[in-house]
Each structure stands twice: as structure tokens, then as C-alpha cells.
Amino acid sequence: MSDMACIYEMNMIDENEQMENDILSGIGMDVMLCLMDGISTGREIAGRIGVPNYSVQLYLQRFVKAGLVREDKEIIQNGQIEKQYALISDEIEIMNRIRGTEIERRRKVELSGQHFAYLTKKAIKNVNTDSSKPHKIKSYFMKAKKSDMEKFKQEIDVLFEKYQALEDLDEDETYSLFTILAPYGKGENENEDIKI
């Protein structure tokens, strides 16, 4: 009498559908951010995140299977095969237009959101180390009319174009401007001035 249905395939990872669709669960996003940062080996990623090598491999294999990451094998000394990983596409960053099936859209939105958060965190930390340079970090949550927000959005677009027009490629310093004008939900105000 058998214990279970025969496993015919030789894949190292064969999960249920829910897990396949939720590839950014657990430390998946941390692994993805390491890859975006250019870190390419499982050992380095495990060291950066502080988790066992084997668990990083789970997420890397999920990404490879999902077609997000490429796996390159390189034989190193003593007969050990080192694997290096790289993102398939540079487009796994902030995307203005998100297309695809519902599952793909959810995945991309999650990736975009996390990447955005990563970038803003980096900018805030830079302010902390160099507060003499121009900076402004502020947030405000409020209830407002949709029509007023639409007008305000147009003003933000104009302001953003004005900012981009100030670009000077001969300068050394890079500045960042992030804008998030978005519905936040129907809860209470969460006003908080972020002071550095």
C-alpha cells in the first residue's frame, strides 16, 4: 500500500498553487530586494538577510520558476557548483503601467510598492547623514473631495515637470523626489510629521 501519490517529476520544488502565486511571502521580498541591489549568490543573500542558506534557495527557486530570476551555474574549486542569480528584466522596478493577469498584476504591484518603500527608506537615511543639503520629508492624511484631489494631482504633475527641468548632468549630487497621492482607506487620520 502506498503512502501517497507517486512523485513523477524530478523538480526540487513543487508547491501548492497558493504558494506558487504568493512568491513574495516570508522573506521573498527581502531576497528580491537583494537581487535588485545586485547581490547575486545565495550565500551573500543569506548573509545579508541573516537566514540559513537553504531557505534563501527556496525563494530563489520560486523566482526562477516564476520567470523573474535567471539562474547561472558556474563550477568553482573542489567540484562545487556555485550558482549566481540575476533579475530577468530591469522592469521589475517602479512601473507606471501595470498590465497582465490579475495574479501578475498583484505580484507587480507588491514588487513596485516594496521597491518604492526601499528607495524612500534609502533617501531618508541619506538625509540623516547629510542634513545640510536641501530636503523635505512630510506626510499628511486628510479627507477631501475627489474633484479637489484631481485638480491637485494636476498641480503635482506641473511641479514634477518643473523639478525634472532642473536636472544638471554636470553636477555630482543626486536628489530624489517621490510623490504618492493616493486614497488611503476609510480609517481615521494618521497625520504625522516625519521630523529628521
Add this chain to the structure above:
Amino acid sequence: MYDVINAYMENGLKVILHRIPEAKTVSCGLWVNQGSKHENDENNGLSHLVEHLVINPQNANNYEYSELAYRAAAEGVIYNAATTKECTYFYYIGLKNTLDICLSCLAHIAINNRDFEHNFFENEKKVVLQEATSFYSSFQQIKERTSQAIWGNVGIGKVIMGNLRLIEKATQEQVQELLRVSYIPANATIVVVGNIDYSQTLEMIENKFGKWEDRRKIIKEEFVEELPSGYWNKGSGSNAVISIGFRAPSYQSEYRTATDMMVRILGQSGLQARIVQEVRMKRGLAYNVGGFSNFYKNRGTIGFMAVCDKNKTMEVADVIMNTFFKVLTTGFTEEEISREKKIMETSMLLSMENTTDHLRNVGKCSVMESNFYIENEVRRIRSVTKEDLDSIAKRILHENNMGLAVIGDCELDKLTEKVRFS
């Protein structure tokens, strides 16, 4: 004193003879250094298929071998074969006067069984597929999956049963190519154990195997993945099996005996083993639970597994990890070390009293280019200290040395958070 004759024939065949004056039976075997670690993604499973093909006397293309095999069986000879990650071996056991016929059968396996009648070939493939299907439907595959997780699906990580799809499509040409390259004298060892005369036995072997053509052995480099990983399969049914494995020293390593002892104390020493105590006896989380160890020529795998309800996998993992933590903080006790030493020594000496087990010990060592001496093995067991065991635990039970194999529908992300040392 344990004496052994080691010799090489002119064609490169290694011969190991061990005389046991009081033995009433004689055992002889052929070890060929061809196992799953020598396979790749295109032929994984062929070593095992070849084992079936060359030993089966129903092949109409070698009538002489069929006759010999049936005569041997009529004389009460028992024969069998097995494929491992490093070798394929065939052995015959019978009364002292059957040595000649047994060696003749082995000679046919080594030299002549290369061409297979079509229906026989296809039928034997079906048999192998049945065996493989049964294996891949069993929780026992978890030990192989642990090796796969630890070393990758390459080299020593390759599953012996192989890829079902490849076996199904296997051709005679592929099988013959494997036989041509691997079933050569320089890649093989003959072992004979029993109440034998060394000179007569050597002469018999020379007569039967002398015509085996000497060919150059192709040395392939052995590869493994740099980092341990995992094997995860959602399985089916209400049960799951989990195995936490670790990379371990090789057979020849000075740490091998201590590692073996550690695995036994934690998981193999019957109901007294620590993990068995914690998982089964105290909490009733599993019936089938324990440790396993495999030592190969260049590396080894150890693991601790449990078959449980799939909703209990997290709890089982927690209990096993806590057992490891306790060992790492408080070490092993003198009582359990003393007990395990006696068990291991008894088990070793018992295997010497059985000519088949004895034969297999000698043959296994020859594959790993080591010599088997009972005195050495017993000395190694007796000399293990608490410091050795505590030290080996710290060396092996380590996060970067660890892999996980799971078959069953469980929350893998949460499980990986549990199965860690930091």
C-alpha cells in the same frame, strides 16, 4: 587477527579474499563502481536498470548464464544485487562447494551479459518502473530527497531510482554504452568470504575473469552544489514527512565514527534515541521517526526525519530543533555514549558473524578505496570521547550546513522560520 588478501589481476580487477575457517557457507560478490552519482540528467536511473538486466537469468541471449543460474539455485545458492549512489553490486551465497558456480555466474554478469533479447529488455524496464513507482509513492524516499536537498540534484544527490521518464525511454544502446564504459576490470572488485583456500580461489578467479578485457577507466570529476538547499513537494493525503539534513564527513574521515554515533544517539538508538523520545514517546507526534546516516567516498549525509499528520509538521520541526539546541548547549551524557558504544560494537561484531553482511562491509570499503578491518572499526568506536561528540555536534549541526526536505502540504514559509539555528 583479521587477515585479508588484497590482490590485483593483470587486467586491473581487484580481488579481496578473507578466510573464515569455521564458516559453513561462502559468499562472493562483484562490486562495480557505477552508481547514481555517476549519472546525469540524461541517464539518471540507468545504473539500477542495468543491475536488473545483467543479473536476471531470463535473458534468452545468454543461455549458458541462464543454465548456470538455475543450477546454482538448485544447489541452494541465494543471490541478489543492489545499486547504490557509488556502486552496483551482485552477490551469491551458498555452501562451500558452490563457490565455483557462484564465481561463474558473477563472471557472466561482469563480462558476457551485454546483449538483451528485446522482449526481455522491455519487460525488465517495466519491472524497474514498478519498483521505482513504489519507491516514489513511499515516505521512505525522504532519505534520498534529503541527499538531494543537501547536495543538489547532481552527483551524490542524484536519486538511485532515477527519473521515471528516462527509464521508460531507455534504449539498449544507452545500456550497452554504460556497460562498455563502466563494467571493466579496473572499475570492479571481486570479494570472497568464507572457508576458502586462498591459492585455489585466486586461481579460480583468474580462470573465470582473466579474459575480461582490460580497458582504460574514465575518471569523471564529482560535482555537488556549493550550498545546501531544500526539496519541497506538496505530496498528497493527510500525512507529511519532514527531514532535516546536514552535510557530513566522508567514510574515510577521522570524524566518521563520532558522526555516526551522534546520529544514533539522537535518532537511531531505538526508543531511547533523543528525537524519538521527544517526538514519539513524550508527544505522540509520529510513529515513524528517526535518524539516518550515509557515508560516501568523498562526503556524507545525515538526517532526522518524521512522518506525521501534515498539520503537525511545524510542531515536529520545533521539537527536533529544540533537541539540537539542547545537544549544542549541554552536550551528550556519558551514559548515552557508553550505551551507544556497546550497541555499535555489538552490531559490528554481529555483522562479522554473517558472511553476507561481512561481504558487503568489505565490498563497500573497496568502493571507497579503503580496507575493512574489524579491529580498526572496533577501536574507532571505543576511542570516541564526549569531547569528540560535543565537538562534532557543533561542527555539523550548523545553519549553513543544513538542508530541509519536506513532502506534504504544509506552510513552508513558516516552517523555514522554525528550522534554523539563529
